[in-house]
Amino acid sequence: MRGAVSGVCIVTTDGPHGRYGLTVSSMTSVSVEPPMLLVCINRNNVAHDAIVANRRFAINMLAVHQQQLAARFAGSNEHGPAYEFDHGDWSDTDSGLPQLTNSAAIFECELDMAISAGTHSILIGQVETACGRDIAPLAYSNREYGLPVGLEAANTLFMGTKNVLEATPL
Numbered sequence: 001m002r003g004a005v006s007g008v009c010i011v012t013t014d015g016p017h018g019r020y021g022l023t024v025s026s027m028t029s030v031s032v033e034p035p036m037l038l039v040c041i042n043r044n045n046v047a048h049d050a051i052v053a054n055r056r057f058a059i060n061m062l063a064v065h066q067q068q069l070a071a072r073f074a075g076s077n078e079h080g081p082a083y084e085f086d087h088g089d090w091s092d093t094d095s096g097l098p099q100l101t102n103s104a105a106i107f108e109c110e111l112d113m114a115i116s117a118g119t120h121s122i123l124i125g126q127v128e129t130a131c132g133r134d135i136a137p138l139a140y141s142n143r144e145y146g147l148p149v150g151l152e153a154a155n156t157l158f159m160g161t162k163n164v165l166e167a168t169p170l
Contacts, residue, residue, distance in 0.1 A: 005141040008062045010073045011039050012098040013047065015054030020047035021085065021098060023074040025140050027059055035127035037107055040120045048121060052114055057125060058097040061105040062138040067145040069100070070138065093129070104137040105130065 012021040026040035037059060041048045051057045062070055069088045089101045099106050109125025139146040 002142055005139055005146075008067075008070045008138045008140045008145070009039070010060045010062065010069065010100065010103075011041070011047070011051065011057050012060060013051045013054045013057045014092070014096055014098055015050075015056060017053035018046075018050040019085070019098065020050045021060075021073050022047045023070045027061075030124055035130070036112065036124055037109060037127055038122055038124045040117070040122050042120050043116075044119070051123060052111065052121070055111045056095065056097060057109050057111065057123070058093060058099050059105075059107040059109065059125075060098075060100045060103045061107075062100070063102065063104040063133075063135040064138050064147050066100070066103065066138060070140075070145065095128075102135070103133070104135045105132040 006025040007027065009024050009027045010021045011024050011027075013019070022041065022045060024039050024041065028038055030036040030038050039057075039059065041051065043049075066088070072084070072087055085098060090098050091101050093099050093106070093108050095108065097108055099108075106129075107125075107127050108129040109127050112124045112126045115122040115124070136147060139148050
């Protein structure tokens, strides 16, 4: 799976059961009507129980300039303890969930259901508000952060004048 490309998000919650945030690379759309998203979170992570108990969470889709925040909220020792909101430009949504003010997008969700799957829970949230910005999202693949690039830009960056699609048979 490390070769798969995914977006990078920090899922946050706040309420009677605590204020937490953790980095995930497993977020996807479930439904347009009603609008629903899912995230997969390890049940051993302390943020998991807080999200389930608080029943509300925000998905902050990170922008390309926020890779250090991704590492911090992943609990990487070299970047300090996880769950600390002392780095980044944080504010609260109207309902009190932590949001990154300069992320690529923010989805505020109410927990609809939690499904146990192996070591993780699939948390499905109904989207109550969504805000997108014209900022390139952060990508992750093969244990490296990256920038999503369209095919035209890829032709210029990686192949010079040779077309990527011609050089790489599908």
